[in-house]
Amino acid sequence: EAGVAQSPRYKIIEKRQSVAFWCNPISGHATLYWYQQILGQGPKLLIQFQNNGVVDDSQLPKDRFSAERLKGVDSTLKIQPAKLEDSAVYLCASSLLSSYNSPLHFGNGTRLTVT
């Protein structure tokens, strides 16, 4: 099966600019996650979708971050305006179910550098 696709792989922007990331999950996976991984740290959940509804966005900085999952398939994550501390790898993951024992399948991530 095709894996989780993410684009772009790398992005360099200046602070206060905006940026968007795209994710296409594994076909049939109802649950989609966006994680932020800062260098030297574990992934931190930003937002979780079940189909096209939001399950958890408690750690999403909503003043600058937004995400959507139209039609319950692809998803985009946007940052506007970006800050230096947003430099990180943004990982998209999907799982078949939003169940406690369902493992996550990750894309290769987008490495964002904010200068």
Place this chain on the structure above:
Amino acid sequence: AQSVTQLDSQVPVFEEAPVELRCNYSSSVSVYLFWYVQYPNQGLQLLLKYLSGSTLVKGINGFEAEFNKSQTSFHLRKPSVHISDTAEYFCAVSTTSGTYKYIFGTGTRLKVLA
């Protein structure tokens, strides 16, 4: 709320030597436990998982982990490592009831030396 602790940020080990990567968790409810591996410039991939049953779990690439409920640990082991095992390893926990949460540890960088 649950949490995951990986005390070792880096573990250097010589090729063909055994290795243990430590993971401890805390939770007020029962949990499921996972180990993921991340190679450079790639996403995370599942190594193994503990859901229930036998406390010794075998995964891919010769790794295994043991669930110890009394010590709230889920340490990862491999009897003989290869250069290709050099990567970042993450322990993760998800709850079995209540609010669904999937939490990752801070990771352990395994460096296998020739």
